[in-house]
Amino acid sequence: MSHTTQAELKILLKKVFGYDEFRGQQAEIITTLVNNQDAVVIMPTGAGKSLCYQLPAIARAGTAIVVSPLIALMQDQVAGLVENGINAAALHGHLTKEQRQATEQALLAGQLDILYVAPERLKSERLRRVFQQIPLALFAIDEAHCVSQWGHDFRPDYLTLGCLAQEFPHVPRIALTATADKRTQQEIIERLHLQQAQLYCSGFDRKNLFYHIEPKQQPRQQLLDFLSQQSGEAGIIYCASRRKVEQTTEWLQQQGYAALAYHAGLDAKIRETNQRQFIYEDGQLMVATVAFGMGVDKPDVRFVVHLDMPRSIESYYQETGRAGRDGLPATAWMLYGLQDVLFNRQLLAQSTAEPRVKAVEQHRLDTMLALCESTCCRRQVLLRYFSENYTKPCGQCDWCVNPASTWNATESAQKALSCVYRTHQRYGVSHVINVLLGRNNKQIQxxxxxxxxxxxIGQELNEAQWRSVFRQLIAQGYLAISMDGYGTLQLTERCRSLLRGEIALYLRSDQRAVKRPKGRFELEVSPDDYPLWHALKRLRxxxxxxxxxxxYRxxxxxxxxxxLQLKPTQQNQLLQVPGIGTHKRRQFGNQFIELFAAAEYAGEEFLN
Incomplete structure (x- = not known):
């Protein structure tokens, strides 16, 4: 289909996917690909990246090849496409020889609209020779930030994908990701040879996410308070270590929550079972390390929790993006503490990476702490990191809803800095606080x-308040943590003016009760519709x-x-529901119509 118009593409969009309109830049991106041009797409999670290559795949002749980094992600995408009546399959290492042969035969016979492959499989000359024998609609490189050696999800196999430009010069290519700062965008373009591609950056704002970040005080109680407001919804809880994942999972189960564990140290079958249960069942909590997430496309995750501070804003953005993929309200909630900073610095100190790589990672850690310690709108700080200007407070974060107070901390900060100096910049936060509080323990003696x-000299503050002071002094660059791996505090050049009394310093007070918006976490189903709503979910x-x-597929x-709002009783009415295309109406229409008809006839007694 050459020079296809957007009007023609909208007809296809409605017929296959059940939507009347494109969102954002989808129409321009799809038109670019359909008309044989390359594209680089930076688009927030949940904004519809997959459609940008799936629709061109069925609009163009031939098979679209989609490079995807995880088997779970491929399988989930294939399942969704099949439910929409699209011929799709995947080639990966978990297939039997017979399954792999059947998929390759279907590919050679021209029976596939879309084929998902892992990046390492494209190193196979045999598979690339197969591609040379068939009409190809396009190449789509999903999660393209994995090509970046500076990035948090670097995959060496992605570096081989640049060969596609030389071997298939007439096949359009699209690289897509939700997470790419300017440096990573440039790496994607250079390493994948997409210098002539159209760049589409839809921004990084997840408008449906409510950002909430607070210091650790009583972490488990804080978590319980948060979960009590979630009405049994599905959520992901990230922890920094495997041990903490297991401890938190066991504790949540004791509190009566349906909690599952996931980390790289678990047996593969247990991981697969837990991931499947989380995806297939409602109201599950997944407690996990960052090993979990990229391959999960569950759209109704209503919250993502970080019990420990991530190592970078890129990681934080990627992980919080797993909440609210359906566009409905969701929450990104995080606890952080000074120990998180020390833990991440120790990991960095132990790394064998080159000094320039360590310097970049240190900058990323510093900016992550700055987001946590910010005294303005969270969204403004987050988007500024991605070079995006958000002109006014968002009204959808903890700072906007209930700003914290500040206090004149000049004298306390001077005491803290002086104590670091008097102890010869050879000790960590805990020891310096013990000196300030006048403790007389063994190490002090x-x-x-x-x-x-x-x-x-610091007895006007308690230990928790001093930790807040030190955390904010580090975040604002008055103190640094050495690279010796022991968390040693060091004075910076910036602290001179503060020590001399040339400036005043105001710090944020951690003691505040955040008023969370009510009703953010539930669809506004009227009480009269509750029985029908639950009956619809049972049928689904x-x-x-x-x-x-x-x-969700x-x-x-x-x-x-x-x-639920439309309450259709005829087949043609179902096509007015966003997300119900021709194939799904044919597949499931009768069951939904029968349910609405029975509810209208028999009332609440039938639904229960």
Whole structure:
């Protein structure tokens, strides 16, 4: 289909995917690909990246080859496409020899619209020779940030994908990611030879996410308070270590929550079972390290929790993006503490990376701490990191809803800096606080620090308040943590003016009660519709079990909610529901129509 118009593409969009309109830049991107041009796409999670190559794949002649980094991601995408009536398959290492041969035969016979492959499989000359024998619609390189050696998800096999430009010069290519700062964007373009591609950057703002970041005080109680407001919704809880994942999972189960664990140290079958349960069942909590997430496309995750501070804003953005993929309200909630900073610095100190790589990682850690310690709108700080200007406070973060107070911390900061100096910049935060508080423990006595002029001068603050002071002094660049791996505090050049009393310093007070918006986490289903809403969800689960796919592959919560508002009783009315295309109406239409008809006839008694 050459020189296809957007009007023609909209007809195809409605017929196959059930949507009346494109979102954002989708129409321009799709038109570019359909008309044989390359594209680089930076688009927030949940904004519809997949459609940007899936629709051109069926609009153009031939098979579209999609490079995807994880088997789970491929399988999930294939399941969704099949439910929309699209011929799709995947080639990966978990297939049997017979399955692989059947897929290759279907490919050679021209029976596939879309084929997903892992990047390492494209190193096979045999597979690339197969591609030379068939008509190809396009190449799509998903999660393209994996090509960046500076990035948080670097995959060496992605570096081989540049060969596609030379071997298939007449096949359009599209590289897509949700997470790419300017440096990473340039790496994608250079390493994949996409210098002539159209660049589409839809921005990084996830408008449906509510950002909430607070210091660790009583982490488990804080987590319980947060979960009590989630109405049994599905969520992901990230922890920094495998041990903490297991401890948190066990504790949540004891509190009565349906919690599952996931980390790289678990047996592969246990990981697969837990991931499947999380995807297929409602209201599950997945407690995980960052090993979990990239291959999961579950759209109704209503919150992502970080119990420990991530190592970079890129990681934070990528991980929080797993909440609210359906576009409905969701929350990114994080706890952080000074220990997180020390832990990440120790990991960096132990790394064998080159000094320039360590310097970049240190900058990323510093900017992550700065986001946590910011005294303005979270969204403004987050988007500024990605070179995006958000002109006014968002109204959708903890700072906008309930700003914290500040206090004149000049004198306390001077005491803290002086104590670091008097202890010869050889100790970490805990020891310096012990000196300030006038404690007389064994280490203090061994060092003779009870004789220092700064011993006991900081008793106007308690230990938690001092930790807040030190955390903010580090975040604002008055103190640094050495690279020796021990968390040693060091004075910076910036602290001179503060020590001399030339400037005043105001710090944020950690003691505040954040008023979370009510009703953010639930669809606004009227009480009269509750029985019908739950009956619709039961029917969706039944259909999903019959088709052996996750419930959201039958239809998303947003589609189900739109159906609830319309209450269709005729087949043609179903096509008015966003997300219900021709194939899904044919597959499931009768069951939904029968449910609405029965509810209208028999009332609440039938639904229960």
């Amino acid at each position: 061994q060092c003779g620090h009870q004789q220092l002029s700064t011993w006991g 689960r039944q259909l999903a079990a019959d088709h052996q796919v996750p419930p 039958i239809c998303s919560d947003a589609t189900l909610f739109a159906m």
